[in-house]
Amino acid sequence: PDASAIAGATDRNGQLTKPQGALGRLEDLAIWYAGWRGNPRPAITAPQVIIFAGNHGICAQGVSAFPPEVTAQMVANFDHGGAAINQLSKAAGARMDVHALSLETPTADFTQAPAMTEAELVSALQTGWSAVDPAADLLVTGEMGIGNTTSAAALAAALFGGTGADWAGRGTGVDDAGLARKVAAVDAGLALHDVADPLEALRCLGGREIAAMAGAMAAARAHRIPVILDGFICSAAAGVLHKLHPAGLDHTVAGHLSLEGAHQTLLDALGKQPLLSLGLRLGEGSGAALAITILQGAIACHSGMATFAEAGVSDA
């Protein structure tokens, strides 16, 4: 971030026609955003939402309430404008792109083998990196992939410790038996693979859409594009960057707290406070896309309000 822009934004914030601090977290958001954009009085004019989709061999373990073909069906739904993320992107004025990653070739069942080869991991990371529009000024990465809460739970456990019981949740709505299968699958994956290295954890336990999200978030940092994190799966992808460098997520803010059980634990591990907590557990980037409007409100106030001097208002 740009220290001069932060100083300029902080100074401006102190002069706006409101009691000091009265806009609460909106003030912090505006100064953070100004710093990453290198502009003390920025605007949000080109938000981008990118949805990555992938299929998961772990579905063979009976870990999802939905059949794997739903991934491709939902990609078609995204392309035709019918999903929740289409509506939320449009409501926020965001461009939305969809990248389906080799849906016909699921990852390997990670209880049996590494989910991806090195070449597959690199390809997915590159797809994510290249998907980011360098001219965007805000990024949301979302995902679709039947089985991917199990993959994300395994990845989170590899990155931050704990077992399947700590990280597996209900996902799209599995019953108790399905949840038990998720827990067992995560534990089997952790036992099989050597996952001390974050990228190796991503390769062995992750998925193509999860790797693509990590690649996109890394590209956003290179382009100084602030990122709003979505729910559990997006946060697990972000965890890879966090473990690679402790400041690796400084250009990100947590958009919402998902109802998926371990999301709070994961956000705590990332040191992030969510902007929203509305009981969403859909994925697709939906919670983060909803939070775009909060950041837009923060920037609208910061960059549009009059100062005490401009408005002729007496300060306290």
Added chain:
Amino acid sequence: PDASAIAGATDRNGQLTKPQGALGRLEDLAIWYAGWRGNPRPAITAPQVIIFAGNHGICAQGVSAFPPEVTAQMVANFDHGGAAINQLSKAAGARMDVHALSLETPTADFTQAPAMTEAELVSALQTGWSAVDPAADLLVTGEMGIGNTTSAAALAAALFGGTGADWAGRGTGVDDAGLARKVAAVDAGLALHDVADPLEALRCLGGREIAAMAGAMAAARAHRIPVILDGFICSAAAGVLHKLHPAGLDHTVAGHLSLEGAHQTLLDALGKQPLLSLGLRLGEGSGAALAITILQGAIACHSGMATFAEAGVSDA
């Protein structure tokens, strides 16, 4: 609310391309809004934000960090587009109206006399009622009035019990001595007046802008316009309707939890869960205006998403 529209919206919600319940509170919001609009697939096309301003005799007790002339200065700032609420209304696509209520004639100091005469109360209620556009499809009422957190604290205490210490807070930022003066003023007002009747509590302890907000919220109900409540002062005004009829606020949702100390207690008394909690304590309708975008997202999903049948997606 319209039972047929609620049934239709509930049915539609169950068919949309998402796991059941995965949009969390957005689903409840959409069905609630559909019921009040009498349309199972509604749109939000005409949100209205109304700011009421009033001055308070209680300022003579040294209860605010800002001088009383700031009320009129901020009204000018609203009229020139420089305040936070101007930016947030614009960002939400909402029409914004400003009504200054006899700023040159503050209410009486309620530690000495009733804040308003009956005629003044009725006039303020009527101003609020008439300010609502019957063609609006969503309403936010905000306020500006130096000293009005003290008035709102006294009103809340009269409506829901307790003393000045339970309800007075920092407002725009008073120091400990100022807070002690607020507590004492509330207690003096409670001791002086007979406030068992909610409207009499409003007359003796409230203010013109607080009464106008109550009048506007009542008008909105008559027009079937859902209302998003703002912070502490707006919630105190809403409390009058709540005490007049236990279902009097069914057409309202709490937009946010303010940092003003007793707002959580007040929302609990109203039986409302806030949509946002971002540390705002500005008033002006700012928190509620920010929450407009959340409701817009809920309605965009509800009315814009494809059903499982339309999209050819396999259900669980």
